[in-house]
Amino acid sequence: MALNTQAETFRGFGKLFQLGAQTAVECRFGNEVGTVLTTHVSASLTGADAGNGEVRYYGKAHFSIVYEDSEKRVCRAEKGVEFTARVQDERCFPALTARVKLSVENVSVRREGASVFVTALLGADVNLYGEQSFEYLTGGDLICKREPVTVLTAHLCGGAAEAEDEFETEFIGDILLHAETVGSVDAVCETGVLKTEGEINLNVLALKGDNSLVSFERLVPFRVEIPCDASSFGCAAEARVTVLNTSIRAEADEEKGKCKIFVEFTLGAEGCVYEETGVDAVTDAFSKDCAVTLSYAVAESVGAGAKGRVTEHISGRAALSSPIDFSDALQAVTLQRAEANLVSAEDGKRVEGVAMATLLVCAADGSHRGIEMSLPFSVPVQAENCTADVCVCGMSARQKQEGEIDAEATLKITLQERKNVKAELVSAAEAGEAFPVSDSAISVYIPRAGDGLWELSKSLKKSPEEVSENNPDIEFPVKEGQRVVIYRKKSFNL
DSSP states (O other): OOOOEEEEEEEEEEEEEEEEEEEEEEEEEOTTOOEEEEEEEEEEEEEEEEETTEEEEEEEEEEEEEEEOTTSOEEEEEEEEEEEEEEEOTTOOTTSEEEEEEEEEEEEEEEETTEEEEEEEEEEEEEEEEEEEEEEEEEESSEEEEEEEEEEEEEEEEEEEEEEEEEEEEOOSEEEEEEEEEOOOEEEEETTEEEEEEEEEEEEEEEOTTSOEEEEEEEEEEEEEEEOTTOOTTOEEEEEEEEEEEEEEEEEETTTTEEEEEEEEEEEEEEEEEEEEEEEEEEEEEOSSEEEEEEEEEEEEEEEEEEEEEEEEEEEEOEESSOOOTTSEEEEEEEEEEEEEEEEETTEEEEEEEEEEEEEEEOTTSOEEEEEEEEEEEEEEOOSSEEEEEEEEEEEEEOSSTTOOEEEEEEEEEEEEEEEEEEEEEEEEEEEEEOOOOOOSEEEEOOOTTOOHHHHHHHHTSOHHHHHHHOTTOOSSOOTTOOEEEEOOOOOOO
16 A cells, blocks of 8 residues: 655755865975974965865965074074865765864974975864755654654854954063964854854063073953854854964063063954754654554754863973983973873773973073973863863973973863764655454553553554543553553444
């Protein structure tokens, strides 16, 4: 027998899948570079396009090095290198929207002849967004179990803003290097706008008048408002803010021995607002007349949940990339950063990783060198399905015992919950063998203890309304020993 069914198609937009890629970008510096003390590489994205079987992304890497020349003077050099890369995957096609997050995973320095080459390994997290659709049954010649199903629809948005700061320091001769890390970003939805705010951790390495080095850092707050028509109070959202450009200038007052530093940031923001859409769908169905084979569609979507924060102070013996002794004067700690993962332990979840920085020292002969130092950490957190980002602030070092560095730092850990919504919906039904017709006027059934109304109705091949009408005194789920009665109307020919 044929079944008359009704179906609809849901169409939304969301994250479909994620890809990862790496690309190496190299920069050459000339023979004026002597001993390299430290290097910093930042990468900014110019664009990304999805094509047939691949995603192409392109941007610019900015290389900064601090070095000592042949006369033991500390100098700086900067260069920019444009790059293009791609990641291949057969699921990619031009209608998808690609969002790429760049990170600098490793930096290496080598000398070839008179030239110095700095190579940066750039990592790319590529998120692909597109239409999400599925067909689901809505009714017909079936007894249907209807349940509200939530589907998360993503709305992408973007914007830009500027932030600035000014502060006073001791007198400096030149700014050698600066690095910016965007800390935790809050995303709050209001009508027509996604408001994001957070702070930028600015780290500056400077040269003093006596050719010694000094470092200082600032936490600069920022706020970006991103227009988004889908945004409204109560919507969940997430945002990512990057520093596209930093401009720093200093005004010196030699009489007072002070400098006023002026900083301007150009910021880019990418946001995603998640809208909850309710679908009144069929999650199970049966026929009173025949066996039915059901087909299912999976409605799966992802979004952002709650955000948590943990601040932890760490200290301990740091691991060093090269030896040190009391003849070395500690001058500056710069380029503080962290590598961390969320892991499972016996006592729950922990954020484990390493806080790192470059320690700049001056030897007894007046020469400088850079030493990489690292301090491991393990911080317990309350988290389940989360991502963890760690920002290192205020890292310092001192040499209590010769050859050993005691370091301490403050970790600002941000935990972003990932929300996964998944449901199976009936998408189609096919009729099978017809059921035999019972000629009895009354049937008595002894159900299994714990059966609900739907499970019982399905096994009896009667609608939930019929079962309830015939058994008004039974409460569900049924208890052991209860009996269910089904009455059938009979007609007689006189």
